Amino acid sequence: MIDNDWQLIDLVTGYQPAAAITTAHRLGVFSVLGRLPRSAGDMAAELAVDATNLGALLEALVGIGLLRREGDRFAATPYAAERLGPDGEMGLVVAKEAVFAGAWSRLDEVVTEGRPVMEPWRSQLDRNPEQARALLDALDVLARIGGPPLHELGELAPGKRVLDVGGGLGSYARPLSEAGSHVTLVDYPLVTGWASEELEGTGVEVVGVDLFEHPSCGVPPGSMEAALVSHLIHDLAEDQAVELLRRVRSAIAPGGHVVVNDFAGDSGPGAFGALFDVMMRVETGGAAHSRKALESMLAGAGFERIRRLPYDDPLTIYIGVRP
Numbered sequence: 001m002i003d004n005d006w007q008l009i010d011l012v013t014g015y016q017p018a019a020a021i022t023t024a025h026r027l028g029v030f031s032v033l034g035r036l037p038r039s040a041g042d043m044a045a046e047l048a049v050d051a052t053n054l055g056a057l058l059e060a061l062v063g064i065g066l067l068r069r070e071g072d073r074f075a076a077t078p079y080a081a082e083r084l085g086p087d088g089e090m091g092l093v094v095a096k097e098a099v100f101a102g103a104w105s106r107l108d109e110v111v112t113e114g115r116p117v118m119e120p121w122r123s124q125l126d127r128n129p130e131q132a133r134a135l136l137d138a139l140d141v142l143a144r145i146g147g148p149p150l151h152e153l154g155e156l157a158p159g160k161r162v163l164d165v166g167g168g169l170g171s172y173a174r175p176l177s178e179a180g181s182h183v184t185l186v187d188y189p190l191v192t193g194w195a196s197e198e199l200e201g202t203g204v205e206v207v208g209v210d211l212f213e214h215p216s217c218g219v220p221p222g223s224m225e226a227a228l229v230s231h232l233i234h235d236l237a238e239d240q241a242v243e244l245l246r247r248v249r250s251a252i253a254p255g256g257h258v259v260v261n262d263f264a265g266d267s268g269p270g271a272f273g274a275l276f277d278v279m280m281r282v283e284t285g286g287a288a289h290s291r292k293a294l295e296s297m298l299a300g301a302g303f304e305r306i307r308r309l310p311y312d313d314p315l316t317i318y319i320g321v322r323p
């Protein structure tokens with residue numbers, strides 16, 4: 001609970017470190033600054049920016065803990081050099097958050113008008129494929145650093161025919177396939193084009209289809225022993241999610257399993273839980289559904305024996321059986 005002015009001031013100035021980091025990343029600071037110290041003037045010349053204000057930004061990044069200063073020169077910390085430097089995958093996550101920060105600046109519209117401010121994902125794919133690809137790359141990083149080890153679930157591997165519904169670039173399809181399952185990843189055609197390049201040689205099959213335009217998610221009815229629906233339900237309003245889960249159920253043979261991997265609106269600290277729910281309303285018009293809602297959506301789509309698996313918050317993983 002917030003009970004003093006300084007806690008509140010800390011919260012309302014939270015945009016400042018976020019903007020400092022995303023701006024430094026966008027300007028290329030972490031790309032040109034390795035562990036060897038450089039002066040602000042030297043870097044400003046390379047980046048074609050104002051030396052004085054770059055110096056101020058670098059100083060702020062020292063305070064944040066991503067750079068260190070030696071005299072009047074700056075160097076990346078070991079963490080920043082490794083994770084934000086030219087080969088560092090966290091740059092993708094930083095860039096993703098910069099896109100979302102722009103959308104959050106229009107939160108008043110979201111709340112006033114009751115709709116998201118970001119374009120629907122399908123038109124983002126059409127109109128800005130480069131940004132859409134970058135968002136999927138960032139999700140792939142996040143799945144690798146924080147996703148649950150779903151390939152360890154007996155219902156999904158080894159040796160199962162698994163449908164990865166809205167599988168993106170294959171963050172979960174790859175380990176499931178490596179664990180010995182026969183995985184079919186279904187997503188929009190542009191995304192499956194990217195996924196098939198990423199997954200070359202893994203044995204994962206891809207099917208490019210709009211999930212809402214095929215009664216059993218692009219595969220023959222009853223052809224799968226299990227389906228994974230990871231981070232897709234939260235993109236959808238409740239009625240759409242039930243409709244999707246019905247199509248997923250059609251793809252699964254009787255006795256097979258559905259696994260839903262998501263973040264619930266009522267579990268999880270920080271950027272998860274309630275704030276993640278707001279994020280979905282800004283971004284997609286979906287919601288971080290409550291655990292109760294997830295259970296009732298699965299039941300509404302015809303799944304039985306629904307239970308939450310014992311992962312710690314914010315990981316929210318449900319399993320159900322197709323009767």
Ligand SMILES: C[S@@+](CC[C@H](N)C(=O)[O-])C[C@H]1O[C@@H](n2cnc3c(N)ncnc32)[C@H](O)[C@@H]1O
Nearest residue numbers: 139143166167168187188209210211212230231
């Ligand atoms: C948030 S990403 C999740 C990716 C991956 N499953 C994961 O857990 O990281 C949602 C994915 O679902 C796909 N998707 C959303 N709606 C879809 C639809 N109607 N048809 C096909 N794919 C869809 C998106 O293209 C995207 O790849």
